[in-house]
Amino acid sequence: MRVRPMIVSVGLLAGALVVVASSAAQAAPTRYEAESSPAVCTGTIDSNHAGFSGGGFCNGNNATSGFAQFTVNAPTSGTATLGVRFANGTTTARPASLVVNGSTVQAPSFEGTGAWTTWVTKTLSVSVNAGSNTIRLNPTTSGGLANIDYLDFEVGGTEPPPPPPPGGILGWATQAGGTTGGAGGTTVTVSSFADFRTQAQNSGARTILVNGMLSGSGTVEISANKTIRGVGASSGVSGTTLNVEDMSPANVIIQNMNIRGVPGNDAIQIESATHIWIDHNTMSSTIENDPDFYDGMLDITHAGDYVTVSWNIIRNHWKTSLVGHSDDNESEDRGHLRVTYHHNWFDHTFERSPRVRFGETVHVLNNYYSNVNNNADSYAIASLMDAGTLVEGNVFENVQQACWSASGYADSDPGRLVARNNSLTNSGPCEVNGTVAPIPYSYTAENVGTVKASVTAGAGAGKL
Ligand code: GCU
Ligand code: CA
Secondary structure (H helix, E strand, O other): OOHHHHHHHHHHHHHHHHHHHHHHHOOOOEEEEOOOOOOEEOEEEEOOOOOOOOOOEEEEOOOOOOOEEEEEEEOOOEEEEEEEEEEOOOOOOEEEEEEEOOEEEEOOEEOEOOOOOOOEEEEEEEEEOOEEEEEEEEEOOOOOOOEEEEEEEEEOOOOOOOOOOOOOOOOHHHOOOOOOOOOOOEEEEEOOHHHHHHHHHOOOOEEEEEOOEEEOOOEEEOOOOEEEEEOOOOOEEEOOEEEEEEEOOOOEEEEOOEEEOEEOEOOEEEEEEEEEEEEOOEEEOOOOOOOOOEOOOEEEEOOOEEEEEEOOEEEEEEEOOEEOOOOOOHHHHOOOOOEEEEOOEEEEEEEOOOEEEOOEEEEEEOOEEEEEOOOOOOOOEEEEOOOEEEEEOOEEEEEOOOEEOOOOEOOEOEOEEEEEOOEEEOOOOEOOEOOOOOOOOOOOOOOHHHHHHHHHHHOOOOOO
């Protein structure tokens, strides 16, 4: 019964993203290939790393002298949008001066893209004169430039595309009947923890508006068909575990809440439950010396399935998000544990963001990871025990190890992991291994160049 509206809303979201993409492309930028005169490449024109357009790319000398220069024609003076396509197979950013007609106007950095065959486009805005203009990238460090494929150039028309609208449900929670929470039921507002618990545990479809920061204890056993939504930017719960357990479908949405780590327990626990959307929450703890001071922030176990985790901030937590709790639980978990993580900001989350066992395909899309580097064992993503994880369009900054897969992790055997269009700065590699099952739902990945801005602007409570 409630499937139809969900499909409509997914369609609208996808439609909105397509509109952004097509309006950016409307005036059709002109493409200047780095290998074609009058472009200049102080280095070599190479073709050994697949994925470039045209006949090759500019591999500038690895020195500050190794520049790439384009000569472009502007129909009028004004603000031009530049799309610089590049690949950087190292994990160190390659900064450059952007020089327009001889004057340095910006200092863009060309982050690691994960591989020399992974090409991404960085969008920049500059002022240009009518007629001919030179646009040059001068590397500012001795590593030289990233490999440069082409420059897309367009005057007027478009500014860099705005971030995608942070709304709507996408991903695994839309599948197999969808997730609508308390839609169709009554709406109640609670402002005490006791009332919150009563309403959350009562049966029947209900939207529960949580007003204020409610501190509690123990576990709240959320019953099926609930939307739990914070009022404003600073409502939520602390001291309690939100448990979604033994319900298929659970059909639960937790949205716009401030949620605190719980000493010794999980903050959100999803066990043997399906169809859950965790969206726009700010989940935070404190960094304690003991990694086990808190347990998980958002753990999905015992064949939990059809879960989407979107636009959350998860901050200052060790054991962030487990997908599959044990190497010994294959018979229950294989074929389940399907989770989409998109547009979340993982900041100071020192492990398990997520750590996946058996689930396939877990889709880690357009998230921003910052400062996942508490010690030598810190990591962002691990795909283990033959899990299949697709890591796509994420930004990793100061992350000790972006991904583990082929090496296994701790006692867990290797899993499979495909990485695509990620950006790594000052971060250990995203280790890949094998192939993963295709994603069954439609989606438009955001260009990795705008993900950090979108996520920092749109994630967390108070942004709905
Ligand atoms: C490798 C890679 C080149 C790249 C170079 C670099 O040699 O094959 O394409 O330009 O590294 O570090 O700049
Ligand atoms: Ca080079």
